[in-house]
Amino acid sequence: MACSSEAHAILFDRDGTLVVDVPYNGDPARVSPMPLAREAVALARGAGVRLGVVSNQSGIGRGILTRDAVDAVNREVDRRLGPFEAWCVCPHAPADDCTCRKPRPGLVLHAAAVLGVAPEHVVVIGDIGADVEAARAAGARGILVPTAVTRAEEVAAAERVAGDLLTAVELALEPCRERTEVWS
Numbered sequence: 001m002a003c004s005s006e007a008h009a010i011l012f013d014r015d016g017t018l019v020v021d022v023p024y025n026g027d028p029a030r031v032s033p034m035p036l037a038r039e040a041v042a043l044a045r046g047a048g049v050r051l052g053v054v055s056n057q058s059g060i061g062r063g064i065l066t067r068d069a070v071d072a073v074n075r076e077v078d079r080r081l082g083p084f085e086a087w088c089v090c091p092h093a094p095a096d097d098c099t100c101r102k103p104r105p106g107l108v109l110h111a112a113a114v115l116g117v118a119p120e121h122v123v124v125i126g127d128i129g130a131d132v133e134a135a136r137a138a139g140a141r142g143i144l145v146p147t148a149v150t151r152a153e154e155v156a157a158a159e160r161v162a163g164d165l166l167t168a169v170e171l172a173l174e175p176c177r178e179r180t181e182v183w184s
Contacts, residue, residue, distance in 0.1 A: 007121060009111075009112065011052045011140075012041075012052070012125050013102075020034060025073055028072050031076040047173050052084055052115055053074070053086070054131075056102050058093050058094060062093050102134035123135070124140050125169070129154030143162055
C-alpha cells in the first residue's frame with residue numbers, strides 16, 4: 001500500500017495500548033495509563049492531529065459488561081489522558097460476525113468519518129495484530145506496539161513496529177517509512 005506523507009488522525013486501541021489491559025473492565029477505578037501514554041497523547045495533540053480510540057469490547061455482546069460501564073471507563077481514560085475526539089466501540093461478541101470488530105475495518109472507517117479524515121491519512125496504533133490488520137483493511141497505516149500478549153507472528157506480519165507508545169506516535173507524525181523496522 002502506498003501511504004500518505006503525514007497523519008491527520010491517530011486512532012489508538014484502548015486496552016493494552018492506552019491503558020493497562022484489565023479484561024472486561026467496567027470499573028473506572030481500575031484504569032491505569034500504559035507507560036508513556038500521557039506523553040504520547042500530549043505529543044500527538046501538540047502536533048495538531050485529530051485523536052480517537054477504536055476498541056473491541058466483546059464483554060458487552062457476551063453480557064459481561066453494560067455499555068454504560070464501558071462508557072464510564074472511557075470517560076476515565078478521557079479524564080486521565082485528556083479528551084479524545086472520537087470513541088468508536090464494537091460491542092459485539094466474536095460470534096456475531098459484525099463488520100466493526102477489529103481486524104475488520106468498520107471501527108477505523110467509522111472513526112475516520114467521525115473525525116472528517118480520509119482513511120489514508122489515519123494511523124492506527126495498537127498492541128495486537130487485529131489492530132494493524134484493521135488499519136490495513138481500511139486503507140490506513142498501522143503501528144504495532146508489542147506487549148507481553150502480542151504474538152511473535154503478529155510482530156512479524158506488522159509493517160511498522162515501535163518499542164513503546166511514544167515512539168509509535170513519533171513514527172505516526174513522520175512521513176511514511178517504506179520498510180519494516182523495530183524502533184525503540
